[in-house]
Amino acid sequence: MSTKLTPGKLEGLKAVSDKRGVIAAAAMDQRGSLRKSLAKEKGVADVPDSALIEFKELVTEVLTKHASAILLDPEFGLPAAKRRNGKGLLLAYEKTGYDAATPGRLPDLLDVWSVRRLKEAGADCIKILLYYTPFEKSHINDLKHAWVERIGDECLAHDIPFFLETVGYDVHGESEKSLGYAKRKPEIVTGSMEEFGKARYGVDVLKVEVPIQMEFVAGTRAFKGEQAYTRAEALEHFRLAASSTHKPFIYLSAGVSNPVFIETLELAAESGTSFNGVLCGRATWKDGIAIYAKHGARAFEEWLNTVGVENIENVNKALKAASSWYEKVGLSPATV
Template sequence: MTDPTTATTPATRHGLEAVARPGGGFAMLAVDQREAMRAMFAEHQSAPVTDEQLTDFKVAATRVLTPHASAVLVDKQFAFDAVVDSGAVAPSCGLIAAADHFIAGNGEFVTAVEIDRAVDPAAVRDQGAVAMKLLVIHRPDEAASGRIEMVEEFVDRCRAAGLVSIIEPVAKAPRGGGAWDWDTCVVEAARELGSLGADLYKAEVPRKGQGDEDEIRRACAEITAAVSSPWVVLSSGVPAELFPRAVELACREGASGFLAGRAVWASVIGSADLERDLHEVSVPRLQRLGELVDELVRR
């Protein structure tokens, strides 16, 4: 049993201070969305959404929000070089490079994922990154071996460069169709991939943060039992107004914070005054979430 007089936080126990808040929890911002973000912009305009629009938004969000985040996740495709070159990341905020190549198909922005070989771990480390992240698609009718091999290779690539490794398993429907249970798949992904050596595990919120509190907490406890590292929740699929509750429930059952984007900035996409709305809408949301993590994870 841990001596309470010498207890440490999840971050210090696992060497994750570079992406954690001073209290040891994680309040991390994601701006690595790609075609999904383009679709969000398309809801607000009739003209085609340009790559430059995505880059400009990501740089602006990074500059305004990272003083209030413990880390920021950025994709190489649209924004990593731009946020580095512009000095947009606050000195107190760790930089995470997305190292996943998204493959679209079957009406999905991401139907499969590969390790992005164009993201060189040593190169992004030299640009200031302290971690890399890999999205993993978990389908119940696909063999676990491919997912496991990819995660193990990714972890090795991170370790060789001295970078924190973050994996993000996402549950998707069987390719072959048929009945399946999304919540069951979320927990099964944690059991399958949560002890393969990744430094941090990023999970979907059980029941998408909606419905019975006991059921959400029970599933979060199962994720905690399955994952050998600290874990955090993402906000995709969770209504923005429910995300603080989702973070609280998850942290009460062993999670250590969040790595989220949509719950923080989605509502300001398409704004006529982006800088103003990032400051007036997104900053308070991120601050509130960070304070919640500080309250719940300091232990």
């Protein structure tokens, strides 16, 4: 079952993909979390906007030489967008974080932006982050469903691809790093993929978490001693999640280290899932935050050109197991 892509959506997807039709994109749209991390490493209460802008420029300039595209935010990332080495551009449309005082982790859009404006700013694709779990109260999820429908329709009206990133959470407030959450995560990821793969949302690519927590998979290098799944069970969770949608989907790195993300992609490959690439941020540049904060731009640039490039090349090697999204939209590479 494939979805026929409109010309604008097809062009946008091709712009952020490699020749094979695999999305090998870097992510640099962190805002609030990046600001906090930079301030912490610098030992100060806050850092100026200029630090976020410069950090994004450096990451973009170096890493897009080895990526098919970059994901940026329009708040601090537009100067970086000019330094993306001719690669594709995804722009984030949501505000950073969520209001912790309101239950349900409800999302919000950037105030002075619209799909029209993001497209005018050079976006090839639009990205939205949504905190979501099928186990949330139905009235909260109903608000989220309507919100995604509106964005899907807006992207359809402007004929631009819509990437929806879903990140799970625990409705009871338990840590997402706990063993209990690790056991529930496969259902959360699979349920989210199943829901937003429905035609009514107009999502073109699902940007998803892997359906397991690596440190709880027995028999992996990342395993830390507490078991939520055997290796065979983990592989089956990958397959179940992948089979829950006909849409193209890519994995996000969710802040894990580069070695853990590489092992995760190896597990995805072993499971035989038809994943279509990655949007990988912190697994490539996170360890450079301390370098930039303590030693400045030049030292960070040197780090990016060595360790950062090595990190992204590790991801690219693991992406040999990824499948083209062409088949999922009813196209053959020869016709694209």
